[in-house]
Amino acid sequence: MRLLISDLTHRYDDLTVLDRIDLVLNEGEVLAVIGPSGCGKSTLLGIAGGIVAPSAGRVAVDGPVPDGCLNPITYVFQDFALLPWRSVEENVALVLAHHPLPAADRRARVEEGLRRMGLWEFRQALPKQLSGGMRQRVGIARALAVRPAILLLDEPLSALDAQTRELLMDDFLDLWRREKTTALYVTHNLDEALRLADRVVVLSRRPGRIREIVTIEEPRDRRLAPAAQAHLAEVRARLWHLMKAEAQMADREIARA
Amino acid sequence: MSIARWTRRTLLQRTAFAGVALAAALAVGPQPVAAQTLDKASVGVLALSSSGPIFIAKAKGYFEREGLDVTLSTFTSAQQVPVAVASGDVDFGVTGLTAGFYNLAAKGAITMIAAQSRDEPGFPLSAYVATNAAHAAGLAKPSDLKGKRIAITTVGSTFHYMIGILGQKYGFTVKDVTMVPLQDVPKMVAAFKGGQVDAILAPSTVARQLVADGAGQILGWAGDETPWQLGALFTGPKTIQTRRPVVEKFVRAYKTALAEYHAAFNVKDASGALVKGPGYDALLTIIADATKQKPEIVAAGLPYVDPNARLLIDDVVNQVRFWQSEGQVDKALDPKSILDLSFIGQ
Amino acid sequence: MPDPINTPTSTQSTLQAVRFRGGGFHPRRHPWAALAAFALLIALWEGTSRVGLASPLFLPPPSAVGRALAGMIADGSLWLNLKASLLRIGVGWSLGTLGGLTVGLLMGVASVARAVGVPLVSAFFPIPKIALLPLFILWFGIGEASKFATIGFGVFFPTVIAVYSAIDSVPRNLIRMAQSFGLPWGAILRNILLPGALPGILAGFRITASIALILVVAAEMIGAEYGIGAFVLMAGNLMQTDTLLAGVMVMSALGLTIGALLSLLERRLLVWR
Ligand SMILES: Nc1ncnc2c1ncn2[C@@H]1O[C@H](COP(=O)(O)OP(=O)(O)OP(=O)(O)O)[C@@H](O)[C@H]1O
Ligand SMILES: [Mg+2]
Numbered sequence: 001m002r003l004l005i006s007d008l009t010h011r012y013d014d015l016t017v018l019d020r021i022d023l024v025l026n027e028g029e030v031l032a033v034i035g036p037s038g039c040g041k042s043t044l045l046g047i048a049g050g051i052v053a054p055s056a057g058r059v060a061v062d063g064p065v066p067d068g069c070l071n072p073i074t075y076v077f078q079d080f081a082l083l084p085w086r087s088v089e090e091n092v093a094l095v096l097a098h099h100p101l102p103a104a105d106r107r108a109r110v111e112e113g114l115r116r117m118g119l120w121e122f123r124q125a126l127p128k129q130l131s132g133g134m135r136q137r138v139g140i141a142r143a144l145a146v147r148p149a150i151l152l153l154d155e156p157l158s159a160l161d162a163q164t165r166e167l168l169m170d171d172f173l174d175l176w177r178r179e180k181t182t183a184l185y186v187t188h189n190l191d192e193a194l195r196l197a198d199r200v201v202v203l204s205r206r207p208g209r210i211r212e213i214v215t216i217e218e219p220r221d222r223r224l225a226p227a228a229q230a231h232l233a234e235v236r237a238r239l240w241h242l243m244k245a246e247a248q249m250a251d252r253e254i255a256r257a
Numbered sequence: 258m259s260i261a262r263w264t265r266r267t268l269l270q271r272t273a274f275a276g277v278a279l280a281a282a283l284a285v286g287p288q289p290v291a292a293q294t295l296d297k298a299s300v301g302v303l304a305l306s307s308s309g310p311i312f313i314a315k316a317k318g319y320f321e322r323e324g325l326d327v328t329l330s331t332f333t334s335a336q337q338v339p340v341a342v343a344s345g346d347v348d349f350g351v352t353g354l355t356a357g358f359y360n361l362a363a364k365g366a367i368t369m370i371a372a373q374s375r376d377e378p379g380f381p382l383s384a385y386v387a388t389n390a391a392h393a394a395g396l397a398k399p400s401d402l403k404g405k406r407i408a409i410t411t412v413g414s415t416f417h418y419m420i421g422i423l424g425q426k427y428g429f430t431v432k433d434v435t436m437v438p439l440q441d442v443p444k445m446v447a448a449f450k451g452g453q454v455d456a457i458l459a460p461s462t463v464a465r466q467l468v469a470d471g472a473g474q475i476l477g478w479a480g481d482e483t484p485w486q487l488g489a490l491f492t493g494p495k496t497i498q499t500r501r502p503v504v505e506k507f508v509r510a511y512k513t514a515l516a517e518y519h520a521a522f523n524v525k526d527a528s529g530a531l532v533k534g535p536g537y538d539a540l541l542t543i544i545a546d547a548t549k550q551k552p553e554i555v556a557a558g559l560p561y562v563d564p565n566a567r568l569l570i571d572d573v574v575n576q577v578r579f580w581q582s583e584g585q586v587d588k589a590l591d592p593k594s595i596l597d598l599s600f601i602g603q
Numbered sequence: 604m605p606d607p608i609n610t611p612t613s614t615q616s617t618l619q620a621v622r623f624r625g626g627g628f629h630p631r632r633h634p635w636a637a638l639a640a641f642a643l644l645i646a647l648w649e650g651t652s653r654v655g656l657a658s659p660l661f662l663p664p665p666s667a668v669g670r671a672l673a674g675m676i677a678d679g680s681l682w683l684n685l686k687a688s689l690l691r692i693g694v695g696w697s698l699g700t701l702g703g704l705t706v707g708l709l710m711g712v713a714s715v716a717r718a719v720g721v722p723l724v725s726a727f728f729p730i731p732k733i734a735l736l737p738l739f740i741l742w743f744g745i746g747e748a749s750k751f752a753t754i755g756f757g758v759f760f761p762t763v764i765a766v767y768s769a770i771d772s773v774p775r776n777l778i779r780m781a782q783s784f785g786l787p788w789g790a791i792l793r794n795i796l797l798p799g800a801l802p803g804i805l806a807g808f809r810i811t812a813s814i815a816l817i818l819v820v821a822a823e824m825i826g827a828e829y830g831i832g833a834f835v836l837m838a839g840n841l842m843q844t845d846t847l848l849a850g851v852m853v854m855s856a857l858g859l860t861i862g863a864l865l866s867l868l869e870r871r872l873l874v875w876r
Contacts, residue, residue: 070785081780085799094781094784
């Protein structure tokens with residue numbers, strides 16, 4: 001399934017946050033979105049998933065809904081958004097409850113999601129008993145349980161420490177190796193973009209416009225190989241060059257505000 | 258206890274200030290000759306016409322004439338006055354006699370020394386009022402109250418006793434009626450108007466208002482049916498022991514005012530109708546000012562007092578026996594032990 | 604590695620132990636302290652009466668209060684009064700809570716209901732229910748209905764406030780999450796708003812339970828024959844101070860019990876916190 005964003009503009013009252021964004025997320029592609037703080041990345045993701053109504057422009061999906069997909073566009077949240085009063089498995093089951101499914105299928109989806117994320121032994125734990133990384137794994141398991149066509153990830157790793165981030169990046173790589181789920185991945189972190197994305201969209205400071213879309217040629221699975229490092233360093237330099245000025249300016253604007 | 262007492266004293270002093278201001282406003286009698294020679298005393302009252310003789314004694318300077326500088330402390334409920342006397346916050350008190358009063362007296366905290374007002378035939382103070390519905394169903398005279406639902410203020414109140422003596426007269430007990438305690442008159446009126454009870458015992462102004470509103474019928478007056486001792490003047494036993502001359506002076510001044518009150522308000526002519534006695538208007542003004550009521554209203558509800566401050570001793574004994582039989586006053590209390598009538602020579 | 608402090612290499616004379624300075628400032632449980640303070644207070648109280656510092660009329664000693672209490676238990680009046688009051692508290696509180704939950708929930712989720720409700724609640728909440736008793740008598744009579752109404756009204760408004768503020772405090776991101784997974788409105792209410800609001804609602808219960816206890820005295824001003832409030836009122840009217848205090852003790856014991864039950868409920872329902 002593809003996601004098409006056309007001529008999208010968004011304002012919060014007088015504040016223009018996104019300005020005439022055109023973007024296509026291709027089937028099976030992981031598209032990272034980077035940009036300075038406050039440039040409208042979360043807003044863009046909100047509009048893409050239908051939980052923020054845009055001021056102008058259109059968002060559409062294209063292509064058939066895959067078999068077994070209950071919620072084509074599915075989020076993974078920065079703050080995990082788990083219900084603290086529900087156990088791990090109940091949190092996953094929550095998003096299946098309103099779908100007419102045979103009980104066995106329901107159980108199978110929960111179990112599969114939890115096993116994939118290595119959470120099966122913790123299925124009865126409450127969120128407060130889990131580490132941050134584990135909690136985000138519950139968030140991912142929940143997303144997988146509905147077999148999404150498109151994943152929208154809003155800084156899914158930024159609340160985690162560096163080691164946990166590495167571990168979860170491996171989980172994502174594993175996911176995309178097997179599932180090829182289309183994904184829009186918002187991040188601040190260049191390393192994440194360089195490890196996970198096929199293409200990287202660089203947004204300008206607010207109002208967010210697309211400055212450039214950089215393609216990473218190296219296949220995801222080979223990016224840790226020594227041979228890939230030259231190309232990655234080049235892309236990194238390019239991205240940093242694009243971001244640095246914007247970030248500095250945005251920083252000053254915040255200080256002035 | 259002393260700290261609690263101390264703060265209460267300061268509070269009471271405020272009330273006393275109000276009393277002083279009131280007295281100053283009322284000062285129509287002779288001015289005190291030399292203020293420093295006066296003995297200080299205080300008396301707790303309610304702002305009701307039943308305290309009329311105290312207001313008169315104060316306003317006309319009878320206390321000063323006896324060499325007393327008397328401060329009036331006004332309280333808002335009958336309960337508070339004996340408590341204030343028991344705690345020593347005031348030296349004397351005048352109020353109605355309730356089971357709570359006798360319980361304080363039973364603990365040796367207060368002694369009755371003279372009469373206040375009484376219910377007396379021809380003096381309409383408290384009425385038995387029937388709802389229209391109950392009246393239509395045959396509740397026509399006080400003796401019919403047997404078996405009925407009657408609103409009263411509280412258990413142990415004067416209304417409670419009035420039902421008790423009414424029963425004694427007509428051969429029923431309080432068990433034969435359903436008393437509904439509603440704490441205060443507004444709630445009694447609400448229950449009455451809402452048809453929740455068959456009858457209430459009500460002060461004359463309330464009773465007449467109910468009739469004027471078309472809400473009910475007056476069946477009779479407690480004074481006509483069952484004359485009884487409504488209230489008394491009392492003090493602490495310690496005051497009698499240690500300051501006997503002050504008590505004597507206080508009672509003398511009180512009696513002077515009482516006699517004047519009686520002559521003005523309580524005398525009947527040959528036909529049995531009340532006649533205005535000497536000084537009627539001036540005394541009425543004093544009481545109206547002290548109670549902050551219109552003179553017409555005060556005039557319509559002036560109670561009877563004995564000119565010599567004599568108590569209906571038999572009734573006081575009956576009251577104590579009644580409360581004892583109701584289980585509300587300690588059985589061991591001997592009614593005579595809470596009386597000291599030597600000051601009025603009874 | 605050798606123990607560096609106990610080796611002869613370090614100059615023992617200049618060696619100084621690092622002083623511990625981190626204690627205090629963290630709450631610890633002292634289960635006996637409250638009991639001991641209680642016992643001390645009672646002993647002091649009894650002592651002042653025994654020595655004659657306080658007259659038994661103004662401050663009846665605990666022994667007299669205890670005797671009064673024992674009397675109430677022996678003649679069965681305690682249970683009779685308690686039963687009557689518990690029924691009133693139970694029914695009145697349940698009615699007020701049910702109404703408050705419904706209205707509070709509406710105000711929590713529907714902005715129109717909120718716009719209408721907030722000023723109304725602000726206008727009616729502060730009215731002392733005791734001032735309304737004559738009206739309640741006219742509307743509901745002097746039977747149990749007016750007593751339920753007195754308690755119910757008192758409980759209703761704080762419940763409304765507790766419920767809608769509790770719903771406000773449910774993190775919005777959880778609701779967005781549910782919407783993004785396509786959960787229907789009813790499921791969001793049941794699975795997110797209500798459980799998320801539960802801590803605030805239970806905190807509200809704590810307040811309304813005390814209010815119900817306070818108002819049972821007011822309610823029993825309305826022609827109650829039995830009831831712990833009626834009992835206390837009567838003892839006050841009769842100047843039976845020891846009985847009065849015995850009644851007050853029963854009421855505070857009732858308050859403690861209700862508080863303990865609510866704590867238990869909270870611990871049960873809010874393990875996830
Ligand atoms: N609901 C809202 N109402 C008004 N302004 C908002 C709202 N949400 C976000 N904004 C503002 O819009 C701008 C863009 O917000 P957004 O969250 O999309 O940025 P972002 O790129 O995700 O930032 P960050 O990197 O900090 O997550 C910010 O300046 C923010 O303050
Ligand atoms: Mg963001």
